[in-house]
Amino acid sequence: MDDHADQIRKPRADAVRNRERVLEAAKLVFSAGGPEASLEAVAKRAGVGIGTLYRHFPTREDLFEAVYRREVEQLSELAEQLKNAKDPVDALRRWLRSNVEFVATKKGMSAALALTFQSSSELAAFSMDRLTKAIGSLLDRAVAAGEMRGDVSPEDLLRALVGMCYMHDQPGWQSSVLRMLDVFVDGLRVQPAGRSKTRTAKPAKSAAKRKR
Amino acid sequence: MDDHADQIRKPRADAVRNRERVLEAAKLVFSAGGPEASLEAVAKRAGVGIGTLYRHFPTREDLFEAVYRREVEQLSELAEQLKNAKDPVDALRRWLRSNVEFVATKKGMSAALALTFQSSSELAAFSMDRLTKAIGSLLDRAVAAGEMRGDVSPEDLLRALVGMCYMHDQPGWQSSVLRMLDVFVDGLRVQPAGRSKTRTAKPAKSAAKRKR
């Protein structure tokens, strides 16, 4: 065997650029037109040929999945940035709000995702993991700063968030969720002495003991 | 105005028959091929022309909805029949199991329904109402017979059922749900004296007080 076997070329610049363009276009087109939107429309909007689109994403699901992964990663990065904010509680609140926005702009995408999640439970695992970590880092910081109670796990919070957004077909759901989120975050704050009336629920694993 | 105004013709027999055929075919085709399955395939399987299909169900969603409504009604009727079974607990158990089967055969349909529910919350309301009543009638009978505890509402039960079926993409979900259902039904039974260790949760509205 020759020794160029593992020699790797740098990926072509135009390929990288086009891939990104298609993802961006897909995000817009699917949000507006739902999961049945035409792939040719996506290609046109991205300013690439239909062949290019298919080379990068052989199936419609591949494209859905890539768009979604990218967004989850962006949310994850947002959490990373918010880590440096001064007020940890506010940081958490902002991240949660971004999530609501995320769901809101996905009108059409949600049905597409239902389809995609079915065929790729790996994707579901990936996003859960990523989001849990994001929320966990923000939560831990707020707890460490003594501003939030430590008996709520990131999974709890994520579940509450997802649950709240789940019924996002009723009219006015978004403002409703935002309101509930505020109430929720307020509830998460460390209670001023004498205001904690209910402490019946048993706490989740404390923040301090969770890994990283 | 002439007096034939409200004179109504009997609906044509072939129309009624064809409508039914299309529904049956759609159920099979969508279950197998998912929500994107070809409507032409449905028409062919039903043995009718494509035009006929479109006359009865102008849009794909109309067809989804009609199929689903029909199934919900069948589950509802099944409950009606089971009312006359000797053993009320067994009757309830059977109905729940039928539900699992219902979900299982709907592989492809579930994504379709996600789409349909978004555009028709009336449909969601209809099915919730119907299923709640079905489960309620079975539950009431078991409670009245003194075989089941009365602190669980039909809504609770339905929610538990739906929740259990929600993750129906994991491998082996079905047997898992069936097992959980059995455990659940056992838990619903009136506990033999001395075996009731936990009674902490506050009861839902008692069965006796619910209407009908």
Add this chain to the structure above:
DNA sequence: TTGTTAAACGGAGGGTGCCTCCGTATCTTC
């Protein structure tokens, strides 16, 4: 029965989107 007529049927056909294939253009490497 037979005639009349409203209602339903079927499928051709124009339009759109899907996806493959391959000649051409462009980038990387030497």
Add this chain to the structure above:
DNA sequence: GAAGATACGGAGGCACCCTCCGTTTAACAA
């Protein structure tokens, strides 16, 4: 700058969508 690898674009064949309308059939009246 040349060579070769890689990516590009879009024409084209196919499948499906949905409409439209000439033909068929069932319901009703006589």
